[in-house]
Amino acid sequence: MFTGIVTDVGRVRAVRDTNRDRRFEIETAFDVGTIDIGASINHAGCCLTVVEKGRDWFAVEVSGETLGLTTLDQWAEGRRVNLERAARVGDELGGHIVSGHVDGLGEVLSVQSEGGSHRVRVRAPRPLHRFIAPKGSITVEGVSLTVNEVEDDVFGVNLIPHTWDVTTLGELKAGSRVNLEIDMLARYLARFQETA
Structure with a gap:
């Protein structure tokens, strides 16, 4: 984990x-x-x-x-x-629980500066987009991020300057492909609802 x-x-x-x-x-x-x-x-x-x-x-x-x-x-x-x-028992959980199993490839649609931050819009593959919710968590290229908004299969995240500088996300541009992992809790909740 x-x-x-x-x-x-x-x-x-x-x-x-x-x-x-x-x-x-x-x-x-x-x-x-x-x-x-x-x-x-x-x-x-x-x-x-x-x-x-x-x-x-x-x-x-x-x-x-x-x-x-x-x-x-x-x-x-x-x-x-x-x-x-890998996390060890007792480590601070600063992001969210991530398995390291990529669920799909996203496509970066735009990267825009907003003050010192950057807003990135990504198109998620269908049907993966069903698991992405505003204010939920998503992993992009291994980085835990909070989803700001979702419109159909497109979601947006805001990258603070620290994240932009200390990860590879500062290299993103329109057309970049990115590894996506949806929130593990969303995955299991959706599966529970499908089988309940």
């Missing part, structure tokens, strides 16, 4: 295809010595397993299914990536 609070922006240092899968090496400011092989780390919203590590990097392997359902198929050497280590 994660909280959607990014704690490092890593950089892809190497990409290699392995049969149908892909391997990424990620440079990080994390203390790699404290990361176990098999540990889960959230990468731009995707929970991936550490399979190898070096002094200032670790490697993850990604299946063809994950490549087809997320933005990871676009990753190349040099790409910056939002990172979050």
Whole structure:
């Protein structure tokens, strides 16, 4: 489990295809010595397993299914990536409960400055849009955000300067594809209503 609070922006240092899968090496400011092989780390919203590590990097392997359902198929050497280590019992829950399982790809429609902040409008894929509610939570590229408004399949979020500066969201522009994870509570509530 994660909280959607990014704690490092890593950089892809190497990409290699392995049969149908892909391997990424990620440079990080994390203390790699404290990361176990098999540990889960959230990468731009995707929970991936550490399979190898070096002094200032670790490697993850990604299946063809994950490549087809997320933005990871676009990753190349040099790409910056939002990172979050798994939450531990007793950690502050600064964002919301995030599983690291991407529900779909959104498309950024616009990015506009509003004072020191930025308002970003994103089109969510159908039927995922049903789970997005004003003042609810959503994860965009691994970042926990509050939904400001929803109109049909388009939602808006406001990025304060800190979030803009310390995550990769400051690189968004119209046409960008983004990993989306809906609020876990909304998912289970909707499923309960479908089966009740």
